[in-house]
Amino acid sequence: MIKILKKHYEIEEKGERLFKIYIKKEDLLKTIDFISLSSNFMTLSQISCADWIEDEIFTLNYILTTEKRDKNLMVETNIPRIESKLPTLLNIFPQAEVMERDLHEMYGIDFIGNHTLYDFALEDWKEIPPLRREFDTLKYVNEQFDFRAGREDNKDVKAEIKRRRAEAKRLKNAKK
Amino acid sequence: MQKNRELIKIFHGPQHPGITGNMSIELDLLGETIKGAKTHVGYLHRGFEKLVERRTIIQAFTIVCRICVPEPDPNEENFARAIENLAGIEISEKAKYIRTMVLEMARLSSLMLWMGGQSGSIGLGTIGQWSIYDRDLILDLFEELTGGRVYHMYIYPGGVRRELPDGFLGRLSQLLDHLEKRLPLYDNVFFENSTFKKRAIGVGVVNRDEALRNGYVGQVLRGCGIKRDVRRDNPYLVYEKLDFEIPTFDGCDVYARAMVRRQEIRESIKILRQVIEQMPTEGAIMQKIPKHRKFKIPKDDTFVAVESARGEYGFYMAGDGTEQIRRMQVKGPSLIHGFTLLENLLVDEELSNVALIMNSLGICPPEIER
Numbered sequence: 330m331i332k333i334l335k336k337h338y339e340i341e342e343k344g345e346r347l348f349k350i351y352i353k354k355e356d357l358l359k360t361i362d363f364i365s366l367s368s369n370f371m372t373l374s375q376i377s378c379a380d381w382i383e384d385e386i387f388t389l390n391y392i393l394t395t396e397k398r399d400k401n402l403m404v405e406t407n408i409p410r411i412e413s414k415l416p417t418l419l420n421i422f423p424q425a426e427v428m429e430r431d432l433h434e435m436y437g438i439d440f441i442g443n444h445t446l447y448d449f450a451l452e453d454w455k456e457i458p459p460l461r462r463e464f465d466t467l468k469y470v471n472e473q474f475d476f477r478a479g480r481e482d483n484k485d486v487k488a489e490i491k492r493r494r495a496e497a498k499r500l501k502n503a504k505k
Numbered sequence: 506m507q508k509n510r511e512l513i514k515i516f517h518g519p520q521h522p523g524i525t526g527n528m529s530i531e532l533d534l535l536g537e538t539i540k541g542a543k544t545h546v547g548y549l550h551r552g553f554e555k556l557v558e559r560r561t562i563i564q565a566f567t568i569v570c571r572i573c574v575p576e577p578d579p580n581e582e583n584f585a586r587a588i589e590n591l592a593g594i595e596i597s598e599k600a601k602y603i604r605t606m607v608l609e610m611a612r613l614s615s616l617m618l619w620m621g622g623q624s625g626s627i628g629l630g631t632i633g634q635w636s637i638y639d640r641d642l643i644l645d646l647f648e649e650l651t652g653g654r655v656y657h658m659y660i661y662p663g664g665v666r667r668e669l670p671d672g673f674l675g676r677l678s679q680l681l682d683h684l685e686k687r688l689p690l691y692d693n694v695f696f697e698n699s700t701f702k703k704r705a706i707g708v709g710v711v712n713r714d715e716a717l718r719n720g721y722v723g724q725v726l727r728g729c730g731i732k733r734d735v736r737r738d739n740p741y742l743v744y745e746k747l748d749f750e751i752p753t754f755d756g757c758d759v760y761a762r763a764m765v766r767r768q769e770i771r772e773s774i775k776i777l778r779q780v781i782e783q784m785p786t787e788g789a790i791m792q793k794i795p796k797h798r799k800f801k802i803p804k805d806d807t808f809v810a811v812e813s814a815r816g817e818y819g820f821y822m823a824g825d826g827t828e829q830i831r832r833m834q835v836k837g838p839s840l841i842h843g844f845t846l847l848e849n850l851l852v853d854e855e856l857s858n859v860a861l862i863m864n865s866l867g868i869c870p871p872e873i874e875r
Contacts, residue, residue, distance in 0.1 A: 344590070346739050347808060372720040377821035379806070379832035390821060392808055392836075396717060398817070399738040401808055424720050427844040450547040450874045460555055 330369045349403040369395045373422040382462040417443035435460035519548045523860025526870035542851035550874040561828045563797040570656045573872040578611035579813040581660035587822035588662040590807045599788035600664035605742045614643040615814035626860035664791035705760035709862035723816020728761035735812035759865040815867030837872035
């Protein structure tokens with residue numbers, strides 16, 4: 330099975346049962362179609378995405394699994410962070426619909442051909458897609474929510490640790 | 506309503522005793538028959554995957570177990586193993602055995618909880634009270650071992666955090682004796698109960714070919730007669746050394762999935778007995794790892810998976826050479842089962858079967874909205 334794929338792709342062996350190939354985004358559809366039909370990697374287990382903001386790219390890994398569920402193949406492709414688009418895999422794997430909807434909401438990636446890219450876990454979200462690196466969770470929380478009454482004397486933990494250490498050191502020196 | 510043969514729309518959940526967590530299913534009904542179903546999530550989104558990206562390993566470790574409430578330990582194991590893979594850490598034999606023990610105790614605990622939910626979904630509330638009592642006995646041991654009843658924070662990259670308490674394996678063995686004595690009781694009141702059989706046989710029938718093609722996992726596959734289990738197919742920890750069966754049933758329906766779970770409780774007890782017998786008496790429980798502020802994860806990625814009590818449960822993880830994880834993405838059974846499968850399975854079913862079917866698929870909404 331892996332031998333068949335080795336004829337067509339350069340395969341990285343990440344473990345005894347985990348393999349990886351790298352492809353261009355233009356080749357995604359035909360590659361996944363080819364692999365799912367010609368090899369035993371017949372189902373889609375996960376579509377994962379990582380944001381490499383310093384390189385201005387998203388790295389997507391389509392994790393395919395064998396019929397026996399004994400090996401996994403990661404098909405990796407990079408897309409630009411700006412106007413990020415990829416074709417949908419809906420026509421090959423029905424489960425891609427919900428995975429793409431999730432990634433659309435969290436990263437703002439458009440999956441061309443998937444017409445159900447509406448709200449998933451967030452409702453009426455107007456901000457930057459939250460799993461993009463530039464989305465600042467703490468800033469968002471501070472802007473959107475008020476702290477419960479009774480927490481006005483909250484202290485910054487790091488500053489407080491630093492202050493206490495300095496105080497302990499000062500007392501120790503004073504004793505000497 | 507029925508007179509006009511018009512569809513009405515109702516929301517099953519998120520506040521509904523038959524929903525396994527905070528999730529809602531939008532149903533189009535023709536009388537009592539479901540003509541369309543759409544899953545809605547978002548009632549419990551805590552943003553764990555985002556939070557993890559801004560924390561060091563020891564900080565992230567304390568929240569990953571919270572991704573799935575009924576079964577937190579597979580999250581800990583995936584998190585630890587993904588980091589170990591990336592950082593090139595090999596854990597000791599003893600730590601592998603202890604982790605296997607924890608995961609099997611978690612499986613038993615989760616299956617007991619499932620029994621409570623499934624029986625409750627058809628009005629057999631007493632069974633739930635019994636099985637939750639038995640689950641509590643398992644949680645007692647978890648408390649003794651880890652300090653926590655539900656969330657354990659015990660499996661850490663490099664091994665496990667505490668040595669087994671004196672006499673722990675003996676107490677575990679006694680608990681297994683107790684549970685084994687209880688199993689015929691559960692058979693009588695639940696699995697062989699004519700009410701349950703009438704309600705479950707022929708309901709929520711999954712197409713066998715679709716089950717493989719669409720990536721369904723766990724009891725959904727095994728309830729279709731397909732023998733798939735990560736512990737056997739892609740073994741981890743010490744499962745290769747243990748003797749156990751992968752139970753399958755051919756019905757493809759709610760009853761077949763329940764019978765798979767019934768047998769899995771027995772197999773889990775069998776595994777735990779072997780672990781107790783084979784547990785190494787000596788050896789480190791934790792490898793030497795860098796101090797947490799200096800624990801850097803190389804720039805690479807990996808995918809790891811375990812067989813949770815509900816099916817294959819995986820983590821994709823990418824490191825970027827710093828102390829923080831660049832990306833951790835959870836792949837649980839619930840995303841595909843809760844959307845791709847459930848939405849189709851409910852069509853033409855009766856309204857009263859919604860909770861029954863949902864429970865049988867092992868859907869855990871917190872794990873969808875990680």
